Amino acid sequence: MDIKEYMQTVGRQARAASRRLAGATTAEKNAALLHIAAAIRRDKAALLAANAEDLAAARAAGLETAMLDRLTLSDKGVDNMAEGVEQVATLADPIGEMSDIKYRPSGIQVGKMRVPLGVIGIIYEARPNVTADAAALCLKSGNAAILRGGSEAIRSNRAIAALVQEGLQAAGLPAESVQVIDTTDRAAVGELITMREFVDVIVPRGGKGLIARLLAESRVPMIQHLDGNCHVYLEEEADPNKALKIVENSKTQRYGTCNTAESLLVDRSVAGLLLPPIAAMLTGKSVEIRGCAETQAIVPNAVAATEEDYYTEYLAPIISVKVVAGLDEAIAHINQYSSHHTESIVTDNHPKAMRFLREVDSASVMINASTRFADGFEYGLGAEIGISTDKIHARGPVGLEGLTSQKWVVLGDGHVRG
Amino acid sequence: MDIKEYMQTVGRQARAASRRLAGATTAEKNAALLHIAAAIRRDKAALLAANAEDLAAARAAGLETAMLDRLTLSDKGVDNMAEGVEQVATLADPIGEMSDIKYRPSGIQVGKMRVPLGVIGIIYEARPNVTADAAALCLKSGNAAILRGGSEAIRSNRAIAALVQEGLQAAGLPAESVQVIDTTDRAAVGELITMREFVDVIVPRGGKGLIARLLAESRVPMIQHLDGNCHVYLEEEADPNKALKIVENSKTQRYGTCNTAESLLVDRSVAGLLLPPIAAMLTGKSVEIRGCAETQAIVPNAVAATEEDYYTEYLAPIISVKVVAGLDEAIAHINQYSSHHTESIVTDNHPKAMRFLREVDSASVMINASTRFADGFEYGLGAEIGISTDKIHARGPVGLEGLTSQKWVVLGDGHVRG
Structure with a gap:
């Protein structure tokens, strides 16, 4: 299977899973999150072993100390990862919230309902903790996620993804709700940021170089974070x-x-x-x-x-x-x-x-x-997927709500337009 | 001046005007709108004459009847245009609205303030009434506008733009708050949709062909409206x-x-x-x-x-x-x-x-x-710049609020982070 075909399959699966997730109950989503956290704690040794392989390969490739630091999962780091997922389970579910329902002179009631964006592509550096974190935030907000972490972390990310998918299935949700791109081929990113039919928004979490490339090439809307001057x-x-x-x-x-x-x-x-x-x-x-x-x-x-x-x-x-x-x-x-x-x-x-x-x-x-x-936790969002310096859609610290949109709902009883 | 240079100038002027507009009071904006409406009524004969020239050229070029219909400004059409502008003056000003201001455990108050997007580029067909309509909506929402109407309407659009700019100046606001692109060169559109530093969002109001081109080429976020199946x-x-x-x-x-x-x-x-x-x-x-x-x-x-x-x-x-x-x-x-x-x-x-x-x-x-x-007026928006079939930012009928964003505001009294 070539990269284009592979990514199309990933995209199609994500779109299908997103339909199921949009109708998932809060209880189902929270059950999946708690299963994931428990699986992370249970398989700590295996996660640390996968991470050790990533680290050995990264050291052999001569990676800088700062990058090795970000790549490293410690014993405590795995606990924090599980805690982070549990914390997302405690956050209020933003999905389905109806607001501003008002009667209009025509007799219909018009208002808004908060719904998931659909499929979110997240591109990030070799930081395995982001895999669990991003998966949890997308899941709680009812979105399917396609995760593309730095290639140096691929063994760690695969191991985490397997636990995330186990948790999803245990809660009766599709495993494809969270997919980690299982190739280090950089062409996968090019596909991800141009699959408009399968991906609703891209969240890049990385350096300026990454953002600049995505800005030039992406055909999918982005929640971007440039610099903080x-x-x-x-x-x-x-x-x-x-x-x-x-x-x-x-x-x-x-x-x-x-x-x-x-x-x-x-x-x-x-x-x-x-x-x-x-x-x-x-x-x-x-x-x-x-x-x-x-x-x-x-x-x-x-x-x-x-x-x-x-x-x-x-x-x-x-x-x-x-x-x-x-x-x-x-x-x-x-x-x-x-x-x-x-x-x-x-x-x-x-x-x-x-x-x-x-x-x-x-x-x-x-x-x-x-x-x-200026921080999602200080602002009371409970979590933060990034900080947007853009003006469209989400601005500043982006929490669960930034991963949703509002559609219009109209309630009638046989009403027609005059 | 070549097209690129011309459009850069238009963009720079729009950005500068947008800074002033962001701080404009509701009274200033409404005064400008009422001046514009009065000027449209006063110069009805001149507007109809400019439109007659457009129509003569369009007929000579063999334009289809449906396009000629859209291009035509009638006596009544000019009145409707002025009325539409007056109606926008009666709408509530969305700018500056603060919401959800809450105390956080740190002692700061955090909330949101509604602000203009900045500079809005609007690309539309040869329908002169859209020029006044779009100008009014952008102005009321505190945004500078760059308007690119169909080339067949350029004489009508120039005449309307002159009246809009007169009204802006009469109210003490910069004339460059609303600029009509004064060339029929199609390269101007290519520049408009890629000037990220000067344009915050593109609103296309036209057929599927236009939207498809913009989707492929735009580097600026769009509030797009594809079809309605x-x-x-x-x-x-x-x-x-x-x-x-x-x-x-x-x-x-x-x-x-x-x-x-x-x-x-x-x-x-x-x-x-x-x-x-x-x-x-x-x-x-x-x-x-x-x-x-x-x-x-x-x-x-x-x-x-x-x-x-x-x-x-x-x-x-x-x-x-x-x-x-x-x-x-x-x-x-x-x-x-x-x-x-x-x-x-x-x-x-x-x-x-x-x-x-x-x-x-x-x-x-x-x-x-x-x-x-499914319509901005039926939903109570008071006006409609378009209907978005996208999920990011604005969805469905887009009124004044869709032309704004919310920034975070933090109120402290010497507070620092612990």
Whole structure:
């Protein structure tokens, strides 16, 4: 069977399974999830053995340490995986929820019903825990899943997929509800992202290179996550203590996350007051400061920022700083340079805070809060399949609801249109 | 200036205007709409003259009557156009609405705010009234619009665009909030649908050929509307009178609309009872019946339906009919053959009606109601930019809300993540 034929078969099976899943009860889906979690715990030794084979092959191929880390399943990691699946079982089922049912003058009732998207293709790096996690979220939201993990993890993914399918069948649901693509051939991805008849949405979870390729080639809608070039803006009426705390937390709590602040804007009238203590805090934590000329005049150890700096997601202990005239310039700067992920204003001025909230064109916009809060768990979604920087469909942290759509329902009693 | 350069300029201007529009007040937007409507009424003679030039050129080029009809602006048509714009001014402003603001254990408040998508590209046939209509809907929803109408209407569209821009400026909003592409070069469309940096969504309003081209070439998300192969399903417990009324209205009220029923399914146990009066009604209205063998046995004048018939949107007085075993087969048939636009079950059985509602994978799913209700006005949207048969973002009739997205808002008071 060639790759195209293989992927068509996978797609056809996923579509068929998705029809059954759309009608699955909450009890059936939860039973499958609990079976899967139990099977993961039961077969921990076998999972660790499959993972050890992946790791040996990856080491032989000379993979980098960071990639080996992501590939590794520890004893504790397997427990976490099972717990994660159990946690998804505890989440409310979004499917079937009817809302806004209203009578119309014609006598019909019109409203909406939340339904699964259908078939979701997930493309991710060599991180075996994502296999269980993504399978659980798709299942709970009533979607069939086609999972394509990094090829280095294929033995681990196969082993996890077998347990997922066992759990599905134990609950009376089709095994094909979750399929792991069982080939490392890269052409499989090309097929997956162009099978419009079988795949409703693609969720890429990976680096910029992957997303760029998918953006260029995908014929299926994507819930994409590009980069997180997040801003903190200190407005004239910023409380100095809140400003210091929020910049510290936004920039330095973790350097490698997409909701970490990469750029700091500060009003000219308060730059001389606010920047010195913030610069001292940052320098104390060995964060490099790259600033505009005005910043450099206030912060002697700041190096000159280039135009490129303001576009950059460092994912490192570096921050760009710019002094601005006020709210208008701050909003314009952010809308120009940001990746539209998350931005926060620090101010005690209500009208200005509200203008920032409304006019900044990003997935998450905050008042007096750390950008680090932009996260599915912090927002109360209970789970997160990704963070979307797109505007269509799902925006920001995407939980179960982002894997659903709403159709219209009309309730009549023999009504016809006049 | 070549086409690429021209379109980049249009795109850049639209993006800049969209920033201003995102912060425009409801009063500003409504003032612009009322100015536009007044200008349309004031310059009726000039609009009719521009349209007459379009018509003369189209007649000289040998355009078909149906296309000439769509291209024609009558005296009354201009009034309707102005009224349509005034009506959009009366609709509630969806922008800025905050919802679901909740406290989280961390102390932050998290919720959503409805915001414009940004820049919307609309591609449509030579129908000048769409120019005013689309401009008004985009403006009210805070989006900048780039309008590309059929080239036969370019003089009419230019004249309307000038009045729209006059109204925008009179209200203090940027003229570039609405731009009509001022070239008939088809390459402009190719640019429009690939300028991801300037265009957030494409709304195609046209025939299948246009949509197919856009699906293949667009790099910008689309709110697409393919065809409407709508079904009415008469379940065993269908009330015969409701069944007759609903089939009559769904099929024969209008033949050329996308929410017209094209296919009828009927349970085997009641086919002999229900089909004869329905066939007599259809035949009385000269509707051709194409049926399966069982249908032909009950309805002598039915011709044999081919597999292709069940996939076909006739837009004509023809209907396909199939006898099915029951609910399972009906749902499976619809999910296989339908274009996922609108389907209706006729039954008095509650559990079966609810299963149909949940498991049929279409934008509108109805119980005991005519498929003809699938319409933005009937649903109470107040306006309609199109009907989406896609699942991502907007589904079914798309009103102002479909031209918006929701971003996350976080309200804190110096909160940082622990």
